[in-house]
Amino acid sequence: MVRPRFWVIIGAVLVLLTVALVILTSDFRSTESQRADTEELRALLGTWVCVGYDAEGNDDVPLGQALPFGLNTKYWITGNTCTCTWEVRGFGGKTISGEITLYPERSPKGIDWEFEYKGKKVTKPGIYEVEGDSLRLCWALDGEDRPKHIRRKEGDGQIVRVMLLEREK
Numbered sequence: 001m002v003r004p005r006f007w008v009i010i011g012a013v014l015v016l017l018t019v020a021l022v023i024l025t026s027d028f029r030s031t032e033s034q035r036a037d038t039e040e041l042r043a044l045l046g047t048w049v050c051v052g053y054d055a056e057g058n059d060d061v062p063l064g065q066a067l068p069f070g071l072n073t074k075y076w077i078t079g080n081t082c083t084c085t086w087e088v089r090g091f092g093g094k095t096i097s098g099e100i101t102l103y104p105e106r107s108p109k110g111i112d113w114e115f116e117y118k119g120k121k122v123t124k125p126g127i128y129e130v131e132g133d134s135l136r137l138c139w140a141l142d143g144e145d146r147p148k149h150i151r152r153k154e155g156d157g158q159i160v161r162v163m164l165l166e167r168e169k
Contacts, residue, residue, distance in 0.1 A: 052164035
């Protein structure tokens with residue numbers, strides 16, 4: 001006759017094996033995909049200076065500090081941290097810092113920036129293009145979905161605001 005305690009032990013072992021299997025298979029991303037993320041992040045590391053801003057999403061972003069909210073905008077990307085500073089006309093400097101998550105496998109490449117603003121956690125979805133020492137960032141407007149493209153497309157109803165940044169040397 002099999003004892004009830006035996007079945008309790010067998011049940012516990014099966015539960016532990018199931019939990020271990022779930023943990024071992026929970027990382028759905030391949031090592032190759034993780035390596036691509038690391039290489040993509042490495043391409044973004046450094047100090048980036050805003051040299052142009054376009055509220056229309058035209059192919060040619062006009063050069064010059066034409067940001068509606070401030071001057072001398074810079075982004076520092078170190079590891080998974082992104083810090084942005086700018087000067088508000090007549091009010092001095094402002095800084096926002098938070099964690100970024102990249103989605104380089106998407107088309108266009110995606111970026112999420114999580115930071116705290118006025119005591120609330122904010123997640124700003126965006127897209128980006130990096131070519132050598134040039135970076136185009138396109139953040140969603142507050143409450144909007146991630147932009148679908150960096151350049152404007154007639155009839156899609158999307159407002160595209162693009163920052164052109166160059167790597168500071």
